[in-house]
Amino acid sequence: MNSSYSVISILRLLVIVLIMFILLAPFLWILIASFRPNMELVRNQTLIPQNITLENYVSLFAKSAYWKWVINSFIVSLYTVILSLPLIVAGAYSVYRTQFRGRNVLSFFLLSVYIFPTALLVVPIFKIFDGLSLIDSHLGCALMNTAFAVPFGIWLLQAFLRSLPPELEEAAAVDGISKIRTLFQIIIPQAAPGIIAIAMFAFIVSWTEYLFAMTLLLSNDLHTLPIGLTGIVFGQYRVNWGFAAAGAVGSALPVFILFLIVGRWFIRGISAGAIK
Amino acid sequence: MTQNDFRNSEARLGLYLILPAVVLVILVVILPIISGIQISFTSQRVVGSEFETVGLKNYLDLFGDKNFIASLGRSAVWVIANGLFQTIISLLIALLINQPFRGQNFVRTWILLPWAVPAAVTAILWRWMFDATSGIINTSMMGLGVLEKPLLFLANPEIAGISLTFVNSWRYVPFLTIIFLASLASVPEEEYEAAKVDGAGMWLQFKSITFPNLLPTLTVLGLVGTLWASNVFDIIWMMTRGGPGVSTTTVPVLMYDTAFYGYNISKASAGAIIFLLLLIIFAIVFIFLNRKQFILANETFKDLSK
Amino acid sequence: MASVSLKNLNKFFGNTLVVNNVSVDIADGEFLVFVGPSGCGKTTTLRMVAGLESISDGEIQIRDRTVNHLPPGARDVAMVFQNYALYSHMTVGKNLGFALKARRFDDDDIKKRVLRVAKMLDLEEMLDRKPRQLSGGQRQRVALGRAIVRNPQVFLMDEPLSNLDALLRLQTRKELIELTGELKSTVIYVTHDQVEAMTMGHRLAVMNEGEVVQLDTPENIYNQPSSRFVAEFIGSPPMNFLNMEINEKNGKKFLKNDSLVLPVPDSMKKLCENAVIMGFRPNEIELVSQGGISGTVSVVESLGAEKLVYLKLGVNTISILVPSEEKIKSGENLQFNLRPEALHLFNYSNQRRITSNRND
Numbered sequence A: 001m002n003s004s005y006s007v008i009s010i011l012r013l014l015v016i017v018l019i020m021f022i023l024l025a026p027f028l029w030i031l032i033a034s035f036r037p038n039m040e041l042v043r044n045q046t047l048i049p050q051n052i053t054l055e056n057y058v059s060l061f062a063k064s065a066y067w068k069w070v071i072n073s074f075i076v077s078l079y080t081v082i083l084s085l086p087l088i089v090a091g092a093y094s095v096y097r098t099q100f101r102g103r104n105v106l107s108f109f110l111l112s113v114y115i116f117p118t119a120l121l122v123v124p125i126f127k128i129f130d131g132l133s134l135i136d137s138h139l140g141c142a143l144m145n146t147a148f149a150v151p152f153g154i155w156l157l158q159a160f161l162r163s164l165p166p167e168l169e170e171a172a173a174v175d176g177i178s179k180i181r182t183l184f185q186i187i188i189p190q191a192a193p194g195i196i197a198i199a200m201f202a203f204i205v206s207w208t209e210y211l212f213a214m215t216l217l218l219s220n221d222l223h224t225l226p227i228g229l230t231g232i233v234f235g236q237y238r239v240n241w242g243f244a245a246a247g248a249v250g251s252a253l254p255v256f257i258l259f260l261i262v263g264r265w266f267i268r269g270i271s272a273g274a275i276k
Numbered sequence B: 001m002t003q004n005d006f007r008n009s010e011a012r013l014g015l016y017l018i019l020p021a022v023v024l025v026i027l028v029v030i031l032p033i034i035s036g037i038q039i040s041f042t043s044q045r046v047v048g049s050e051f052e053t054v055g056l057k058n059y060l061d062l063f064g065d066k067n068f069i070a071s072l073g074r075s076a077v078w079v080i081a082n083g084l085f086q087t088i089i090s091l092l093i094a095l096l097i098n099q100p101f102r103g104q105n106f107v108r109t110w111i112l113l114p115w116a117v118p119a120a121v122t123a124i125l126w127r128w129m130f131d132a133t134s135g136i137i138n139t140s141m142m143g144l145g146v147l148e149k150p151l152l153f154l155a156n157p158e159i160a161g162i163s164l165t166f167v168n169s170w171r172y173v174p175f176l177t178i179i180f181l182a183s184l185a186s187v188p189e190e191e192y193e194a195a196k197v198d199g200a201g202m203w204l205q206f207k208s209i210t211f212p213n214l215l216p217t218l219t220v221l222g223l224v225g226t227l228w229a230s231n232v233f234d235i236i237w238m239m240t241r242g243g244p245g246v247s248t249t250t251v252p253v254l255m256y257d258t259a260f261y262g263y264n265i266s267k268a269s270a271g272a273i274i275f276l277l278l279l280i281i282f283a284i285v286f287i288f289l290n291r292k293q294f295i296l297a298n299e300t301f302k303d304l305s306k
Numbered sequence C: 001m002a003s004v005s006l007k008n009l010n011k012f013f014g015n016t017l018v019v020n021n022v023s024v025d026i027a028d029g030e031f032l033v034f035v036g037p038s039g040c041g042k043t044t045t046l047r048m049v050a051g052l053e054s055i056s057d058g059e060i061q062i063r064d065r066t067v068n069h070l071p072p073g074a075r076d077v078a079m080v081f082q083n084y085a086l087y088s089h090m091t092v093g094k095n096l097g098f099a100l101k102a103r104r105f106d107d108d109d110i111k112k113r114v115l116r117v118a119k120m121l122d123l124e125e126m127l128d129r130k131p132r133q134l135s136g137g138q139r140q141r142v143a144l145g146r147a148i149v150r151n152p153q154v155f156l157m158d159e160p161l162s163n164l165d166a167l168l169r170l171q172t173r174k175e176l177i178e179l180t181g182e183l184k185s186t187v188i189y190v191t192h193d194q195v196e197a198m199t200m201g202h203r204l205a206v207m208n209e210g211e212v213v214q215l216d217t218p219e220n221i222y223n224q225p226s227s228r229f230v231a232e233f234i235g236s237p238p239m240n241f242l243n244m245e246i247n248e249k250n251g252k253k254f255l256k257n258d259s260l261v262l263p264v265p266d267s268m269k270k271l272c273e274n275a276v277i278m279g280f281r282p283n284e285i286e287l288v289s290q291g292g293i294s295g296t297v298s299v300v301e302s303l304g305a306e307k308l309v310y311l312k313l314g315v316n317t318i319s320i321l322v323p324s325e326e327k328i329k330s331g332e333n334l335q336f337n338l339r340p341e342a343l344h345l346f347n348y349s350n351q352r353r354i355t356s357n358r359n360d
Ligand SMILES: Nc1ncnc2c1ncn2[C@@H]1O[C@H](COP(=O)(O)OP(=O)(O)OP(=O)(O)O)[C@@H](O)[C@H]1O
Pocket: B299, B302, B306, C013, C018, C036, C037, C038, C039, C040, C041, C042, C043, C044, C045, C191, C192
């Protein structure tokens, strides 16, 4: 019994390691590649780098508009977080902690956003945004990201909200505290881990977004990281893999840092509080 | 039965609070759809150009268009391969890492990295991994003598679709896994303990505790995940542009290409509307079949067992 | 402080009636306990008074004002929840002062009141701690303090002691009695624990299946339970019940079953039923060495100072309480006497008490 148990657990550990390897090894590989000269990458490669160089980073940081793209990406993501947080918190509170007729239908309706074939309807969006002068504006781009972050964000917050005991609100109600005040001073502080998680979710939705940024941001000055980077990397006939690798590292680094700081909060914030 | 004012004010507040999200969705989703329907009945070729109303012509053209019909088929395969496959894999991985092990916290956090980096990074990463002459997969396989000549992961029409499915799954499976994991963690440990005391084996525990508790999550992810998969554009566009040939041209890719490179936004809009209708039918059938999972209990947050 | 009156309250959940025509008048400063078995509608009744549950039919008045349509916060009641519902992100001090702050009391006043209540409840040391750094008993006191600090007209308490261990529960019970006595508060208290109800309540409202079946002082309820249900629910160990026929011999009435015959007490001479349920409490018997009702001991349970003895009387088993010095073994024969005053008679069909002063 005991020995077969440990065989199973070792096997399980091996599978987990393998999965994590598939998921994370490409990052390590590209990190190594980013320090190798392009010529070495194009010729038949060796596993161990022969030469170490910073030339790729020099062309990324000094010769491309990297910093501008990063700032633009941050602006759009920040807008998205600022716009989505109140909508998600209010929406989730409404759907999961109040009762009114039509609650079901509305929560359906919100999730139906994802039916929307984004790549196909960028044309009408373009037309509508043109009329609202939201073309070529970070805000317009963030608005789209928000619309696609909010419905799922609301759903993500439910587990946490549902795990709060109803007596919290009832106690406040008996004490004569208004519903709005209860929301702000009791529910929101209690739901802090959940709110951190959805902020992360909204940020990443925006940070990784490609299509809206590509269609709605016309001027080079406004381009976000993915647009700027792919413009250079895939815009040429022969891909400069050294530069591409440095660009990929440069784009992944901000989320890497974000994960170092708040990464472990994500799962805690979307589960009903059982994870420590 | 009289409602008291406390419940009434709660209902009013609930409605007010959800309204902003609803308005945004209407603005950004419903209006474009209406506008898309309008465009699809015209002969407009680029935004702002002259056009006339042509009725159903675009739709009829599309139904006669072998290319379009073929892309519908490709989309169907793509959705099954991605939507279904990803959901199952994610669930399995979640079950695998749900029980404690050394490094569980590391896995729970860093598994998400592929989902959190821009699609552009994913595209660079895997185009390079897959590269015929300098990609690590081909060079190491050839070095080990497993392959004689490089596999053209993205340039061979036979396997490009599989490669893309792999990359897209690499990107989304971590996120779905974490959501399943969160939902697994919400199952009270006592329920398992009670079942163990009752002599339930692993399979019975899964069937009678884990699965029912996961069902609401599974249903929502089944729906939303399928819709996400059907609308995937960025990865395909950046990795193959629908090629080689048209082997990875799903409906979104074809319509995007028609609109912006074929300069025919009215035809693209008609294609979009057809695709949308198919998705709506899918969603309605799906929701109808799983309606129990979607109805929020009347007393969602009231724990009656207390 | 204020009087509260519940008039013909009804509550439906869907089609099920869970509170059925409840009418209770609670006097100013009274400690009224709703007691009854699990699921009988106590919590629901209390929540209707608080305004957390809508009223299907009937009326609630606080200080002679109908409050049916007032939101909970406007009723000037304070509630202590079973799980305390403390705000875990606030310190004890903030928890205590939160309601006052929401009502825009000025900071000095809040501080003064919070300190006074903290002193009263021995919580001064803990004002800066978070609820999770407190023991169960301390949390319970914070929940209580949060109610007291508001100085409300009425306190509503839903099993506030049930999460405490036995010893702490006894101690807190005493404190709660003293405290509410000092404050002269009107308290509506819900419990399923009849001992708690008996010791705390000025009056008890015994509930069963949504109805108040008896409303009286603890003594009266104990001595004259209005129905077999109340007789069984109140008092521990529970009352014994035996089905008896009424026989008449020589103009005298007797209670009789397969194993015993007893004269009907003088006070109940006017009895006209020919079958009744007879009840007597296990402690209201008298052991005798001979000439009493005799039974065979089946089980003996030691309760410390006393022993609970199960006796077989023919086909029935009853329980009696005897001092623990008595040496009793199972299988042995025991004899006891029942005083006429100790007998409670209930109607066989509707299970109501048959009162002595009935004139029919
Ligand atoms: N929200 C609800 N919806 C439907 N039925 C309910 C609801 N709340 C309570 N009930 C039912 O109403 C009845 C009375 O419940 P209540 O909570 O008042 O019982 P209680 O006397 O407080 O019991 P306990 O001592 O177990 O707390 C129960 O049968 C319960 O199942």
